[in-house]
Amino acid sequence: MNKSILPGVGLLISIFSMLIAAWFLVHFLTILGLFLAVAYPVWWLFLPSRTPCLICRSKKQDDYCPLCKRSVNKNESISPSGIRSILGNSLIIALLSLLSGAIVLGEMKVLRYLGFPPTPRTVSFVIPSTKQFLLGEIFPMKLEIVGIKQAVNTIQTDISFDPNALEAIDVSTENSFASIFVQKEINNQVGFVRLTGGLPNPGFSDPQGTFGTIYFRSKVPGLIEIKFLPSSLVLANDGRGTNVLKEISSVSYLILPERVSPERSLKDINMYDSTKKNNRTASNSTQMLFYDDKAVLGISTQLPEEKISPLSQFLILLEKIDNTILSLWRKAFGAFPQ
Structure with a gap:
């Protein structure tokens, strides 16, 4: 029985780990993606052998890379083969950054729709x-x-x-x-x-x-x-x-x-x-x-104390992170609505 449970637990841990890694990657690309897209050609100029082509890295041995126009040989250098490949890799990073920003914006909208963070009491x-x-x-x-x-x-x-x-x-x-x-x-x-x-x-x-x-x-x-x-x-x-x-x-x-x-x-x-x-x-x-203009007996009810659960505190923190990241985008590029 224990042996049948362990694979399921391991699968859940793997999925959870992948989701956390994906979340960090998306937010990292939202913050630094465009900077990396601009810095990629500069990095290639100074360290060409240490600048990998993203398509080549994702391909298997002997697969064809459309950017470098060559078969992938992972025993040799997989750096970009020319200007076309360099610009293509920069464009891919920029698109991933924009896509990540859209995901972060969507995440923030969902959290706000669900009520995180709560509307502050100011009145x-x-x-x-x-x-x-x-x-x-x-x-x-x-x-x-x-x-x-x-x-x-x-x-x-x-x-x-x-x-x-x-x-x-x-x-x-x-x-x-x-x-x-x-x-x-x-x-x-x-x-x-x-x-x-x-x-x-x-x-x-x-x-x-x-x-x-x-x-x-x-x-x-x-x-x-x-x-x-x-x-x-x-x-x-x-x-x-x-x-x-x-x-x-x-x-x-x-x-x-x-x-x-x-x-x-x-x-x-x-x-x-x-x-x-x-x-x-x-x-x-x-x-x-919508009332009768007459004297009636009034009642009062004490409002219960509002408590914020640990899950709610975590979701509020996520919304603050998303809002901070998107605020940087708005200041730098004027992109993404409130």
Whole structure:
């Protein structure tokens, strides 16, 4: 039984060794192939007897070499027989280098399609500047994201607040970069707000943008805190829906003990009603809404920690090697796309 297994194991080891050798050869030719193609004639001028013809080396004894136009005699020198053979060998090396570069490019494209390396987490929610409001005042809190390096197409903001200190009046989507909204949830019993939406391909790629605005009314004086929950998401338009949100922040506001005047309160209500009316008008013309505009119970789910397996780390390393090699090509010859 052991004797029947050993040949199979040996075959697998041989195949694996050949694949590794081929991988190194392809990447070596991609890096130095064109240099070798140019250096080959120079090498032949100084060391003709030590410069082998590639076709002659690959042929068997007495086979015909079309470049040197002679039968191969491996007992004698197999160096190129003339200019034709030298240029032919240089051309072969150059073609192998270009073919190797195409293979490396294909390998990198496949790795990126599979998600290696992962899209980096660069996006965060903007923390508004420190502000203070009167007791009973209606005030806005903008939902803004910043640090967009890769276009995004889906955003979910989950907000937590103290329902004894604040009341969420509404969530506005006026002036939002998103055009489709699927969830708008408000629960003043537990202190939760969710807004979920996005936009179709190619997504939103500006460095910073406003997703929505939450209107709160203060209920008690003092320092209040509004938190973005870990269930908040910012998904990249990378074909894989990678969450690129890198951090969860919180916002603090100071509510003064002085109560807002009836005139100021009426002004705030009128301004809020006007904003809400404009928001609905804009939504009817430019935005698609797929939610019921009513208060519903919100939930939050903790995102699991992302772990990178050893295999994933190896594939990420391969992609970095391929990208580094192709970057050298782009700098030297302007070849190969990103």
